[in-house]
Amino acid sequence: MLYLIGLGLSHETDITVRGLETVRKCKRVYLEAYTSILMAADVLSLEKFYGKEVILADRELVETGADQILEGADKYDVAFLVVGDVFGATTHTDLVLRAKELGIAYESIHNASVMNAVGACGLQLYQFGQTVSLVFFTDSWKPDSFYSKVLENRKIGLHTLLLLDIKVKEQSIENMARGRLIYEPPRYMDIATASQQLLEIEEKRKENAYTPDTPCVAVSRLGSPTQTFKAASLKDLASYDAGEPLHSLIMLGRQVHDLELDYLCQFVDDKTAFKNLVVADQEWFKPPAWVPPEDESLSD
Amino acid sequence: MLYLIGLGLSHETDITVRGLETVRKCKRVYLEAYTSILMAADVLSLEKFYGKEVILADRELVETGADQILEGADKYDVAFLVVGDVFGATTHTDLVLRAKELGIAYESIHNASVMNAVGACGLQLYQFGQTVSLVFFTDSWKPDSFYSKVLENRKIGLHTLLLLDIKVKEQSIENMARGRLIYEPPRYMDIATASQQLLEIEEKRKENAYTPDTPCVAVSRLGSPTQTFKAASLKDLASYDAGEPLHSLIMLGRQVHDLELDYLCQFVDDKTAFKNLVVADQEWFKPPAWVPPEDESLSD
Numbered sequence: 248m249l250y251l252i253g254l255g256l257s258h259e260t261d262i263t264v265r266g267l268e269t270v271r272k273c274k275r276v277y278l279e280a281y282t283s284i285l286m287a288a289d290v291l292s293l294e295k296f297y298g299k300e301v302i303l304a305d306r307e308l309v310e311t312g313a314d315q316i317l318e319g320a321d322k323y324d325v326a327f328l329v330v331g332d333v334f335g336a337t338t339h340t341d342l343v344l345r346a347k348e349l350g351i352a353y354e355s356i357h358n359a360s361v362m363n364a365v366g367a368c369g370l371q372l373y374q375f376g377q378t379v380s381l382v383f384f385t386d387s388w389k390p391d392s393f394y395s396k397v398l399e400n401r402k403i404g405l406h407t408l409l410l411l412d413i414k415v416k417e418q419s420i421e422n423m424a425r426g427r428l429i430y431e432p433p434r435y436m437d438i439a440t441a442s443q444q445l446l447e448i449e450e451k452r453k454e455n456a457y458t459p460d461t462p463c464v465a466v467s468r469l470g471s472p473t474q475t476f477k478a479a480s481l482k483d484l485a486s487y488d489a490g491e492p493l494h495s496l497i498m499l500g501r502q503v504h505d506l507e508l509d510y511l512c513q514f515v516d517d518k519t520a521f522k523n524l525v526v527a528d529q530e531w532f533k534p535p536a537w538v539p540p541e542d543e544s545l546s547d
Numbered sequence: 548m549l550y551l552i553g554l555g556l557s558h559e560t561d562i563t564v565r566g567l568e569t570v571r572k573c574k575r576v577y578l579e580a581y582t583s584i585l586m587a588a589d590v591l592s593l594e595k596f597y598g599k600e601v602i603l604a605d606r607e608l609v610e611t612g613a614d615q616i617l618e619g620a621d622k623y624d625v626a627f628l629v630v631g632d633v634f635g636a637t638t639h640t641d642l643v644l645r646a647k648e649l650g651i652a653y654e655s656i657h658n659a660s661v662m663n664a665v666g667a668c669g670l671q672l673y674q675f676g677q678t679v680s681l682v683f684f685t686d687s688w689k690p691d692s693f694y695s696k697v698l699e700n701r702k703i704g705l706h707t708l709l710l711l712d713i714k715v716k717e718q719s720i721e722n723m724a725r726g727r728l729i730y731e732p733p734r735y736m737d738i739a740t741a742s743q744q745l746l747e748i749e750e751k752r753k754e755n756a757y758t759p760d761t762p763c764v765a766v767s768r769l770g771s772p773t774q775t776f777k778a779a780s781l782k783d784l785a786s787y788d789a790g791e792p793l794h795s796l797i798m799l800g801r802q803v804h805d806l807e808l809d810y811l812c813q814f815v816d817d818k819t820a821f822k823n824l825v826v827a828d829q830e831w832f833k834p835p836a837w838v839p840p841e842d843e844s845l846s847d
Contacts, residue, residue: 256657258565263658265560332659334666340810347813357556357664357770358563359632359657362672366634367655372662373678377705380673399703405677470657510640513647 253332253358256470259288273326283330331360369510376400398456404502411436435492442485553658556770573626583630631660669810676700698756704802711736735792742785
């Protein structure tokens, strides 16, 4: 049996009881280690907690070594651990499809991911549109496909969750060219960088998807002991020191409910100023005012 | 301290290890028992598993009895358990705000909810638009505010997760009028009812938000041992026997990735027929074809 098990967001103890019982009975345990990290745990602390060896699965192994991961899983149990939930921002459907081809049964044991835990900031999950990803810009590569998606969400009044780039085990272009397996230190995009990139693309595209005054929420270390939210304008967040990773960013849509706003006010510097930002931002993409139909009986 | 703890979707062992450790040290443990249910556990099995009394918190207690729940939480620990995640489809931000007013610290311990675990059907979470709720129609009350939201999502190519009505501890109109605290048996909307209601509203509104042939996914007992997915047209799901609750429904958007389609094909009766449905449905809301700008040098 192949077990896909979500680890949650931060601590080794964020695994579910059922997940832990399953890991402990598995013959081999893989940890998908390139799309996210557990903020308050590492491989050593996981191994100690599980009482088991944990095999790090990098992108190469997951994308090309499915058969290696699945080896023997028709006879005994193999666990594949994923930070957050199993089918979160990165899906591992390929591995499951390969298991099915080989006649290997599978089961998922779910957990929290940023996609649902982000509700902790007080914004209602069903008011979010599509989630977008923001990657690190370089001098020559500034992908802005996120911009149209934010615009689509904002046009219909919805909030947008922006997942920020995580670079783990990346090679420099020089090392890649020379075939040297030397990896750069991990990089995690922070709130200031994300906000600056957003402002840079609005400056370039000028389609008014948002403005420097659009209200946003910085989500830092969600689910960890040092979880922090900060609600402010995009412009202010461009110089915000968010501290240690991981971070995500939410851009508000026009449809902000009073209860959402009350809750967010816990995380602002100046409540009145923030409420004013929200009210001003609601002018964007506002539907036209309703005009009553002319009463024909009066027009005679 | 007030702990808000997500229980996950199905088994008592779906609580996280950290959640369980926390419940066990709390002086009082409340279970929010009106917005969802654990599919493979009940209050008795939870009490046995925790070694603790569990107090059922109905809507009345949660909405008007916050101070009762929070009593003493400045001196000792109180747990408030929520099926799924803490801030999932229903948010408990009111309780947190009241705790803050009373100077009581709080902490959330997250878990899976339908909002992220639904990724298990193979559709990518970041391709979903806003989530909508579908309530039971009566002869005189057929709320259709979901329709415009589905239309908004479909216009920009996104999938829609539809959460289906759960009625727990509801009074009949007669019993309510007579002030009798007699409650109806719980009701959980099934896939066929949801699909019929969707078809009824399209028939009435005629804005072509979707058609009887629009491809959908029935999600049944997500995260439980009998979890089942069924992908078919809306029309076919209107007569689908989905079995025991709980159920959710997904309506696909135009943007279906090949990997998503390959995965969904595990859950169809006829792969070719389903692929044809998806291709046909992609004609709706298709952006206009790109027309190359006229070359002025040739127009002379």
